[in-house]
Amino acid sequence: MGESSQGAIAIGNQGTRLSSRATTQGLVAVHSVDSVAVIVELNCETDFVARGDSFKSLLETITTSAMNYARKNAPQQGSEKIVSVNLDLNSLADSDGKPLSEVLAMTVGKLGENITVRSINALYAPAGTFLYSAAHPREGLPSVSMGKFVSVIALRRANVEGLFPTEKLASQICQHVIGMRSESLGEPPKAEIVETQKKHAEGSRDELNDFVEVQVRSQNPSITTVSHLY
Numbered sequence: 001m002g003e004s005s006q007g008a009i010a011i012g013n014q015g016t017r018l019s020s021r022a023t024t025q026g027l028v029a030v031h032s033v034d035s036v037a038v039i040v041e042l043n044c045e046t047d048f049v050a051r052g053d054s055f056k057s058l059l060e061t062i063t064t065s066a067m068n069y070a071r072k073n074a075p076q077q078g079s080e081k082i083v084s085v086n087l088d089l090n091s092l093a094d095s096d097g098k099p100l101s102e103v104l105a106m107t108v109g110k111l112g113e114n115i116t117v118r119s120i121n122a123l124y125a126p127a128g129t130f131l132y133s134a135a136h137p138r139e140g141l142p143s144v145s146m147g148k149f150v151s152v153i154a155l156r157r158a159n160v161e162g163l164f165p166t167e168k169l170a171s172q173i174c175q176h177v178i179g180m181r182s183e184s185l186g187e188p189p190k191a192e193i194v195e196t197q198k199k200h201a202e203g204s205r206d207e208l209n210d211f212v213e214v215q216v217r218s219q220n221p222s223i224t225t226v227s228h229l230y
Contacts, residue, residue: 132170
């Protein structure tokens with residue numbers, strides 16, 4: 001038996017021994033490109049490991065791989081709602097074609113700590129709508145935002161000169177949503193309120209033309225997003 005096979009068995013055995021340990025720490029990563037976004041929650045045993053480069057690199061690899069898979073396997077859009085799809089780690093591979101389950105096992109063996117993927121979600125916005133995302137406190141590498149909280153918002157705006165820059169507006173809304181620690185959208189505003197706001201927006205070039213939807217991972221279900229955005 002070769003050294004590489006022995007190494008794989010050793011890592012597998014160690015992973016089995018560690019798998020019963022609770023994973024109560026970790027980070028959430030988010031990445032958005034055009035009308036697609038992915039959210040990945042990766043957990044570990046200690047905050048020390050969660051803040052380490054190896055853990056963040058693993059989270060980045062899973063997130064970018066999930067984004068590549070999501071963009072190639074977008075579902076048919078039949079409504080004006082955001083579609084959320086759960087992705088399976090076993091269906092994903094890194095840029096070299098290595099299964100992410102193996103990449104995860106290698107990192108567990110390297111760090112000697114149990115690491116689990118709690119969830120991988122792909123979000124798809126309807127045509128003409130773009131997804132924007134943010135994380136707080138910002139951790140990780142430039143290509144992927146990661147932290148303890150993340151938010152994803154969908155914006156649809158008219159292409160009119162003089163509007164407040166969309167990316168800057170989206171960033172501010174994402175950070176606001178995270179700051180309020182909302183967990184649900186709450187009740188939508190009444191039709192007459194929406195109509196009044198639309199009329200007001202027509203006379204202002206800096207208004208948000210169409211706020212579509214917000215999805216956020218946070219911890220306080222008593223506060224909703226709608227109550228702060230309308």
